[in-house]
Amino acid sequence: MNKRTFLKLIGSATLLRSLAGRLRASTTYCRRRPSDAGWPSEAAWKQLNAASGGNLIRVESPLSILKTDPESDAAKRLLEDLTNPYYIGDQPGLTQTLGWVDAWSTQPSVYAVAARSAQDMAAAVNFARENQLRLVVKGGGHSFQGTSNAPDSLLIWTRHMNDITMHSAFVPQGCERTLLPQAAVTVGAGVIGMQAYTVVTTQGGKYVQGGGCTTVGLAGLVQSGGFNSFSKHYGTAAGSLLEAEVVTADGAIRIANACTNPDLFWALKGGGGGSFGVVSKLTLRLHELPEFFSFVIFTVKATSDDAYRRLIRQFVGYYREHLFNDHWGGLAFLTPGNLLGIRMIACSLDNEQAKKIWQPFLDWAGRAPDDYSHQERVIIVSMPARLYWDVKWNTGFQRDQRPGAGPNNMWWQGDSRQVGWFLWGLQSLWLPASLLESDAQAELSDALFNGSRYHGYELQFDKGLAGAPPDAIAAARDTAINPAALTAFGFVIAGASNQGFAYPGVSGHEPSAENAHHAAEHIERCMDHLRALVPNPGSYVSETNYFEKDWQQSYWGTNYQRLADIKRKYDPDGLFFVHNGVGSEQWSADGFTKR
Numbered sequence: 207m208n209k210r211t212f213l214k215l216i217g218s219a220t221l222l223r224s225l226a227g228r229l230r231a232s233t234t235y236c237r238r239r240p241s242d243a244g245w246p247s248e249a250a251w252k253q254l255n256a257a258s259g260g261n262l263i264r265v266e267s268p269l270s271i272l273k274t275d276p277e278s279d280a281a282k283r284l285l286e287d288l289t290n291p292y293y294i295g296d297q298p299g300l301t302q303t304l305g306w307v308d309a310w311s312t313q314p315s316v317y318a319v320a321a322r323s324a325q326d327m328a329a330a331v332n333f334a335r336e337n338q339l340r341l342v343v344k345g346g347g348h349s350f351q352g353t354s355n356a357p358d359s360l361l362i363w364t365r366h367m368n369d370i371t372m373h374s375a376f377v378p379q380g381c382e383r384t385l386l387p388q389a390a391v392t393v394g395a396g397v398i399g400m401q402a403y404t405v406v407t408t409q410g411g412k413y414v415q416g417g418g419c420t421t422v423g424l425a426g427l428v429q430s431g432g433f434n435s436f437s438k439h440y441g442t443a444a445g446s447l448l449e450a451e452v453v454t455a456d457g458a459i460r461i462a463n464a465c466t467n468p469d470l471f472w473a474l475k476g477g478g479g480g481s482f483g484v485v486s487k488l489t490l491r492l493h494e495l496p497e498f499f500s501f502v503i504f505t506v507k508a509t510s511d512d513a514y515r516r517l518i519r520q521f522v523g524y525y526r527e528h529l530f531n532d533h534w535g536g537l538a539f540l541t542p543g544n545l546l547g548i549r550m551i552a553c554s555l556d557n558e559q560a561k562k563i564w565q566p567f568l569d570w571a572g573r574a575p576d577d578y579s580h581q582e583r584v585i586i587v588s589m590p591a592r593l594y595w596d597v598k599w600n601t602g603f604q605r606d607q608r609p610g611a612g613p614n615n616m617w618w619q620g621d622s623r624q625v626g627w628f629l630w631g632l633q634s635l636w637l638p639a640s641l642l643e644s645d646a647q648a649e650l651s652d653a654l655f656n657g658s659r660y661h662g663y664e665l666q667f668d669k670g671l672a673g674a675p676p677d678a679i680a681a682a683r684d685t686a687i688n689p690a691a692l693t694a695f696g697f698v699i700a701g702a703s704n705q706g707f708a709y710p711g712v713s714g715h716e717p718s719a720e721n722a723h724h725a726a727e728h729i730e731r732c733m734d735h736l737r738a739l740v741p742n743p744g745s746y747v748s749e750t751n752y753f754e755k756d757w758q759q760s761y762w763g764t765n766y767q768r769l770a771d772i773k774r775k776y777d778p779d780g781l782f783f784v785h786n787g788v789g790s791e792q793w794s795a796d797g798f799t800k801r
């Protein structure tokens with residue numbers, strides 16, 4: 207080939223490449239931002255306002271004052287308010303987690319439809335679709351992954367949709383011939399745990415499966431699976447779903463239950479919030495309350511690594527023999543400082559029964575005072591189950607102190623650390639019950655010890671359904687969550703955020719990248735020891751690593767393909783996008799550009 211021909215070839219190849227590039231560029235689907243020519247006009251926004259019942263609002267970030275006027279009284283008050291999850295929940299421009307180092311930081315949408323009805327939601331969905339806008343949905347705002355905020359977007363905000371209706375004999379629409387009536391509760395999309403528990407348990411004497419944290423939204427919870435301290439007994443929130451009303455990407459308001467749109471119904475049960483449509487209301491099965499809940503709280507410190515190894519080994523065996531059943535939820539925590547902390551809750555056991563179960567373990571540690579000491583008073587106490595969420599009775603709550611705040615605006619003192627936090631790192635993993643077999647206990651104990659050398663973590667027993675009653679497991683099996691949860695005895699979670707208030711660009715409160723990287727690396731090493739025990743590691747979509755590898759398998763396992771098919775059916779153009787959500791592979795990380 208002579209030089210001329212070569213140059214010609216190179217030239218045409220370059221031309222072809224650039225043509226292909228231009229062709230690609232011209233066919234790339236991009237959602238519009240305010241800076242784009244196609245962004246809706248003021249007149250168009252006014253039309254949306256009219257179509258959504260006058261509920262369109264402009265969204266600002268309350269955090270901006272910390273940059274513009276940090277010494278003002280308003281800025282100081284804001285820093286206090288940011289420790290109150292009810293304040294955060296009342297702001298369309300904030301989320302309960304403020305961000306995650308190297309991942310995301312909360313940013314306001316441009317506009318929000320503060321929806322009051324499914325019709326308002328449908329108006330927003332239609333508007334976003336027709337105008338190629340990035341759409342985002344926020345309920346309780348607890349997403350660790352930042353999936354309920356997006357800059358340059360239109361938000362559907364469900365905070366005001368908090369109707370709650372109890373039913374003594376609910377039958378899902380279209381199921382009149384196949385399902386028996388049952389006790390149920392219908393909640394609006396904005397209902398948070400405490401609102402539901404107040405009506406259902408404190409006032410109604412029944413039980414509904416919600417989240418542990420009282421300010422988690424039920425709609426977000428159900429769509430991710432949904433556990434609390436009692437799910438070893440009652441199963442997941444998703445497993446309790448009887449019916450949902452949902453606005454799909456075409457703007458239709460649909461009913462989804464076992465008889466009507468059953469595929470969508472299944473996907474809404476654990477397939478991940480913000481991926482299949484906007485849920486406007488949910489109906490959940492009610493359960494009977496037991497007479498008592500019992501609490502066991504103590505922390506043992508081992509004086510040496512060797513003693514700590516033995517303590518863990520003893521606890522693993524003890525758990526398997528005495529606690530691995532549907533009574534016991536809650537958690538144990540392990541730390542590099544050789545602490546074993548117990549924060550466990552029993553369903554249907556009274557004081558005496560709980561004490562009897564724990565005494566031999568306490569005696570075992572007590573026989574070696576040189577090796578083990580208690581770090582706090584041992585508490586084993588029971589209470590009437592109906593009073594558990596009764597703010598007049600239970601003293602474990604912290605109160606929303608704002609003037610005019612509702613009397614039941616309460617959150618657990620233990621959850622305060624997570625209010626308005628900025629994450630440094632977090633990873634989690636379901637631990638199969640096979641690890642509790644007698645020939646596997648030593649290996650599990652070693653891994654628990656070795657992991658604890660790098661970072662502290664919690665073993666949450668209520669987030670694994672092994673040991674649960676068969677009907678609770680069967681209900682969860684008919685949901686989209688990773689089947690690994692059904693055969694797990696528990697869930698291990700390691701997280702870090704040790705800085706107090708942090709947000710990028712706020713002087714004196716910049717998230718500490720150095721500390722975050724250090725913590726994230728230690729969490730990784732800690733979890734590596736535990737992951738090594740599990741052939742196909744699975745994690746809970748709601749409490750997981752933002753940077754999870756192979757997230758489709760991790761969050762949904764064998765259910766992913768079915769979820770992807772349902773996504774294609776109800777949202778073929780990907781109007782609903784969330785980070786690491788079903789179908790998100792087809793979009794850029796910010797959800798604006800189709801790959």
Ligand SMILES: Cc1cc2nc3c(=O)[nH]c(=O)nc-3n(C[C@H](O)[C@H](O)[C@H](O)COP(=O)(O)OP(=O)(O)OC[C@H]3O[C@@H](n4cnc5c(N)ncnc54)[C@H](O)[C@@H]3O)c2cc1C
Pocket residue numbers: 302303342343344345346347348349350353354364395417418419421422423424425426427429430431432433434478479480481483484485486621624625748749784
């Ligand atoms: C402090 C804290 C404690 C937690 N405790 C628990 C716990 O005890 N048990 C547990 O299982 N999980 C727990 N989680 C995880 C929590 O359940 C999930 O993050 C859940 O998705 C939060 O729902 P939300 O409405 O509060 O959050 P949001 O951030 O508002 O929503 C979460 C996701 O669901 C979507 N979504 C919300 N509402 C709707 C709707 N109406 N229609 C469609 N999509 C919607 C959002 O777009 C987002 O993608 C906790 C999280 C935090 C931060």
